[in-house]
Amino acid sequence: MASAENVITIEPEKRSLLNKHTEKHFTAGDVVRDIIIGVSDGLTVPFALAAGLSGANATSAIVLTAGIAEVAAGAISMGLGGYLAAKSEADHYDRELRREQEEIVAVPDTEAAEVAEILAEYGIEPHEYGPVVNALRNRPQAWLDFMMKFELGLEKPDPRRALYSALTIATAYILGGVVPLLPYAFIPNASEAVVFSVVVTLMALLLFGYAKGYFTGNKPFRSALETVLIGAIASAAAFGLAKAFHS
Secondary structure (H helix, E strand, O other), X not given: OOOHHHOOOOOHHHHHHHHHOOOXXXXXXXXXXXXXXXXXXXXXXXXXXXXXXXXXXXXXXXXXXXXXXXXXXXXXXXXXXXXXXXXXXXXXXXXXHHHHHHHHHHOHHHHHHHHHHHHHOOOOOHHHHXXXXXXXXXXXXXXHHHHHHHHOOOOOOOXXXXXXXXXXXXXXXXXXXXXXXXXXXXXXXXXXXXXHHHHHHHHHHHHHHHHHXXXXXXXXXXXXXXXXXXXHHHHHHHHXXXXXXXX
16 A cells, blocks of 8 residues: 555645646648658649650640549559558567567566666666666566557557558649649640649648648748749759750
8 A cells, every 4th residue: 555655646736737627739741741742742743744745745635634643653653652661660669669579578577677767867866766666577468568668669559550551642642733734624725735734733732731740730921932933943844855855
């Protein structure tokens, strides 16, 4: 039974403040990253392709057909890349988990010393971390979780992460890729459609860049301008090259 001096009590006033306090942390980092990857490529690659074909005097029908084909191929390729990346991350975690389990069983004293070393890096004194080390040695699963997180810096991945990542990236790529192609679906003349495509896509890039900066904690306006600049350079280069080779 714990002694009175070891029991932590919270005054009613402080307990009331704790109940009212709600910490707001952004926890959807992986999803946002996948969306950023998919939308950014979906906006720029078909945009550059459409601009390049327009510069080569292709018809809107050809631009639209080629664009749709590219969006389909790009979504599959990007989604597969996201799936393999997430799967590789999960496989790496499993390998390190098995290795750490074996080390805890085979060389427990060495692993305990590593726990002490990790805690000492936080400025915790030996007489303070000693009971923590002993407590972890009596709780193998907690010990394993501690080593994975604080020694290796690895978080257990969601087993559905690979599939979700693939679907998120592919869907985001399709949504982004549709934007620069829309004008070609309604304007038969590609030289006219490309103007509307540039305007619509640059506006989309501006909004996307702002949202990306906002959700990632960067400066939204700077992110918006950088995103627009990258898209403008890519499309201008494709259009210029097509014009140069076609002339």
